[in-house]
Amino acid sequence: MEIGTLTFDATGLYQYSWLLIAIPALSALLLLTFGPLFDRKAHWLGVFASCASCGYALALFYAMLRTGAAERAVDVPVAEWISAGSWTVSFGLQIDQLSILFALLITTVGSIIHIYSVGYMADDPRRRRFFAYLNLFIAAMLLLVLADSYLTLFVGWEGVGLASYLLIGFWQHKPSAAAAAKKAFVMNRIGDLGLTMAMFSMFAWCGSVSFADVFAKVDGIDPGWVTAIGFFLLLAACGKSAQVPLQAWLLDAMEGPTPVSALIHAATMVTAGVYLIVRSNAIYALAPVASVAVVIVALVTIFVGAWIGCSKDDIKKVLAGSTMSQIGYMMLAAGLGALIGPVAYAFAIFHLLTHGCFKANMFLGAGSVMHATDGDVDMRHFGALRKALPVTFLTFACGYLAIIGIPPLAGYFSKDHIVEAAFEYHLGVGLAALIGAGLTAFYMTRLLVMTFFGKARWVEGVHPHESPKIMTIPLILLALASIGAGVALNAWIIDWMAPISAVAGETHAVSWMPTPIGIATLATVALGVLAAIWLFGRCEVPSTPPQTKNPLVIVGRRDVFGDVINDTLVVKPVMALSTAADVVDQSGLDRMWNGLGKGTLALSQLTRKVQTGRVRSYALVTVLGALLVGVLLLIGQLG
């Protein structure tokens, strides 16, 4: 049943699939080292590299489409990596239905964002370096999704962490960006801890970490350990996909340029956690407890994300909150995969793909809004922008309709399946998902209304103008994708993911007509929209955040105290401990050892006193010595 089992050796096109990773990596290296030589034109190399790997991925997809459903999973061994004692790790790629979808998402959205950022970063002096980091990210993300073993995946995993560190902290002169970058990397590192511990357990049990071996032997591992591995993988997923315990970094990550937020913190990197759980479906199948944990984490994140989304005034922070809650949905579906049936994995991937499109679209839209208002992100200074930025408004509206789940668009299909799966599992979970959908509708409408409708609250001297062609074309492309993706993938994705999504025999009928739950979600969505319009559409929106006693808003504005909890529980104690360690080391241990030296000096001062200089005291000491020796001899004799 698992994807890994039926792998075929690579032939033809697959054999060189490692080029997918090599091209962006090489171009990143070139841009970094030899970039200054052709500084002005260097970024086009980056765009070309991204489009090349996108083309290659499409070709692979086309080849895979033509081959039969059975032999689609291909294993491409590249090189032998580590031979350490009892186990050896080889470096190889695995191209199957799951990874090719991800590859497509990464490369297409990546290329679109590359083109967009040509315009967005036009006036940034270090643009060449920006494109180098973007290419590095694409390479690392592709390595992550195409890896055939957890260790290779881990290299991509940390590579992506590094790329996000570099890109968040791209504008290094801003101290807040540098701090945000460090925070993101460290929190990702804590997540990676989970992945390393999972790998160690796999090594300890199966002597290897490649997907094929581990999934084949997973039923041999004792259940306690399988659950532990499940939890470790969940920790890793939370770290990377900004789920509840480790979600604080995503909001700070908005310090980075907007294309970065769009690509990394909306479409691709944050979905890596979902990929990890879907990829390890064999482990979660045997660890129901871990899957329940995934569901719980997902639900909590959905509400936290929505909460932050509703109360933030910064457009990017709202979108980040919404990303967090949408990934919560994907996690929910991934968690349900092991509980109600593997078809939920397909729903997770389906929602992931559609979300990739419309969230990237909205982020780029927000980017072009910021571009127009000279980098201002505060929605209270927007208002009535639909006339000033028509194209941005239209594309943003498509994304908006998609995310709240209006029928023809992508969001409806993907989210609807997840809500149904949630109800199928457990009524409470279903209701929570439903309310989540309503909240999503509420804050998205709030955002749309505050930004594009109502009275213009522009700051003086700001006269927004439409973004140049090079930025609006990607917006249009993504808008089309977020409209069409839902319909296109709805039925197809289930049987495309067949080896993983369908248990033999049980096919999940997918109907076009809305089911009763579908109608219920539409109702809650409508409710959410009306509430938002009622609150923000009609009445005057003050340009400064009003003081409110409403605890919900206060909590929301403080990012659900995520940062505060992290600081008090982890950051402050570690910092205190480290200053203590430094002090203890310098004045404690160091002085102790120096003290040893001073002690000997003091001792010698003491013994100096014995030499009085007077002959007779020496004579006395001699006599006493002689007496002592005599007595001892005498005792020796008598004894």
Added chain:
Amino acid sequence: MTFPLLTCLGLLPIIGAAILILPVRAAGKWIGLGFALATLGLAAAAVPVYLGDPTALTQTVPWIPAFGAYWALSVDGMGLTMVLLTALLTPLVLFAEWNITGKGTKWTSQAFAALVLLLEGLSLLVFMADDILLFYICFEATLIPMYFLIGGFGGERRSQAALKFLLFGLAGGLIMLVSVVGIGSFSQQAIGAPTYLISQIGVSLSGGSTWAWVLMLCFLAAFILKAPMVPVHTWLPTAAEEATPGSSVLMVGILDKIGTFGMIRICLTLFPVESAAIAPVMIVLALVSIIYGALAAIGSKNLLRLVAYTSVSHFGFMVLGIYTFTSVGLGGTMFYQVNHGFSTAALFLVLGFLIKRRGSANVADYGGVQSQAPILSGALLLAGLSGLALPGMSTFVSEFEVLAGSWSRYPWAAIVAALGTVLAAVYILLMYQRTMTGPATPEVEETITTDLTLKEKLVAFGLAAVVIILGLIPNLALSVITPTAQETLTQIGVADHQAPLGEEVPA
């Protein structure tokens, strides 16, 4: 092998140092570099011979028959990699510290080259020694050149730092002398004739009377002092703070490795029963070193002290790898020794370039260097990433092996150690953020005006390249190290960890 390759390898730098006593003034530097490169060439020549037949290079000549001391040199996987590390680092340090001048007239760059060559020769002999007495003599002798390197070329309080280094080193050495003498006499009882040959003694001394415990503990105490572990580590930050970056590289990259090298080569192989018994204590000590070193590094206000504390943390990892008794862990430690040499060298040298420009080593005096010297900050970031073991770099492979090895025996120890890796990320990125990012402070603007010169770029990115190449193709070193690790484990009769579901790994 008629040609005594190892002896020449060991003595060549010492001869170089001797030649540098002659008043050659300006040419001193070039002669020094020439000898260092010649040693590197010789070491490289030894590799194919070793790969051909590992025992070809061993060479045993009776030296002092009265108490069984031999001029015995031999190289196994670990020894070879350490020899190559030393041979590679020395020319690099000489090249990096090209126009170094110590305080006062007699500490010229020629004196620096002579001392470095002497240090290299002695440490090569230590890594190749198969005879405990030879090991001990060279172990003690390395203190002298290092003392003068710190004392002659360091910062203001260099003499105290050098003295403290020497006293700690001698304390360790003297404790070890007890067991060196002990081995002489006990080997007589165990084998009839007194002998100091490690291969000849084997495990005959172990497991017997409590004397074996005394011998082992004395050796261990000396090595704990040498590879600084927490309670006795305070000499390293002080010395690193005062010494020039080049000599700190030699001190941390090569000299301190003799501690962990000795633990494997002598404590483990000669006293397996006692080592197994003391393993839990050493693991706790290792974990304390990891966490304490990392925390002290985060809290440190001086850049060079920070790097020294990171090394204390890294040594904790190495000891953890040794005392979890798995071939993966042991192989990991051996590989770790090599990687740590390169990554710490990169960190020290790049920071050295930074400090040379700004003039002070305090973290507080920096800010926003990125805008002034982007290439320098890029090099520092690369060196820092190798420090926090980013996958794709060699330090990751060795750290992963150590942790995987220790997980299979003691999962809780591996978890605590893994926390160390998170702290590693914190101290490197915190240091990078405080010095490099943010707006450039006025002092930084006037002092740091030039970016890396060609020489400095070669050094920094050369080292980074080595770390990345070893990271992507670790088998360059692992193919030599792993068999030695397995051999050591079988030699001391400890069963390696067998993954229950893993396929049958050839025993």
Added chain:
Amino acid sequence: MTETLEITPQLVGIILCGALAIIGGIGLITLRKAVHAALSLAFVMVNLAVIYALFDAALLAAAQVIVYTGAILMLFLFVIMLVGVDRTESHREPIRGLKPTAIVAGIGLCALIILGVGSALTATPVGLESANATWGGNVESLAVLIFQSYVFPFEYISALMIIAPVGAMVLAHGARLRPKRTQADRAAERIAAYAKSGAHPGPLPNAAVTALHDSIATPALLPDGSISAASVAEAMVERDAVVNTQWVAARTAERFAELNGEVEPAVVTPEPLELIDTDEERGALK
């Protein structure tokens, strides 16, 4: 003690002299003046000499008295005289706690020796009659012993005896405090004295040399016949032992008369020298 305590005269002597010696010893360490201490030491040494004699060591007894007490101790007295005979030592002890500890240590050591050596004395004494008799007496047998079996130590001792005084001379020979006055200096001084005070620069006039008397007690005569006061040694004047020159002149005149045949040569009878004995003549000598 196993045998009966027979009292032999020898034992009595030893006990008597021993007690006296001990008293002398205590005197040595308690008497404050150095000379008294030296004398008490001499007293001790003499008692020891007596004891030596009681032990048939005649030569040693003599040597003790003559060499040890007579020479060495006298050297001590000489140095005491040289260094400050009138210096007394107060009994206050500057170093705190030295005196009691010293006394206790002394008593302890004494007890130790008595116990240690005493307990080892098991053999009964043999006595030296036979030994002395072999070569006819204590001195002869000692001489045989020294010049036969102990000849090498004897030679070393003699070498020592030579080196010791040389050493002493080197040590005690103090460097001159003032430069040595040469003859030229002395002549200059005399002329200066003559210039300043009219003191006669030349040497003092010699005593008179007459046919019968040329001792320093014979005052020389000045051309006018009076006595030259400077020509008589001061010591003689102090002792009133100056020869009467008038008497000498008269005797000389007689002698010449005999020689010139004016008077019959009478038999010369040695008659006592006549000295100046009248105050008026003494006045002339001052």
Added chain:
Amino acid sequence: MNPTLLAVVTLAAVLFCIGLVGVLIRRNALIIFMCVELMLNAANLLFVAFAWAHGGLDGQVAAFFVMVVAAAEVVVGLSIIVAVYRARRTTSVDVPDALRL
């Protein structure tokens, strides 16, 4: 245990210890020197006593040699005292205490 020997041994021991105490207590160099002589005499006494006890004259020869050595020693000792007196104008043992740390 012959009473004579016991007596003479006690006598010698007492004299020896009196000399010793004298050396420690007195502060005048000369008197210290004399006490040393006293200790030497005590030793001589024992030599003679045991010569008599063992019936051999070797003891007396030894005593004789001791006497000679004592003479040499006195000569040198006194010249030292005189030299010190001439330099420091004192014979007290405590005054020259420069030779201390």
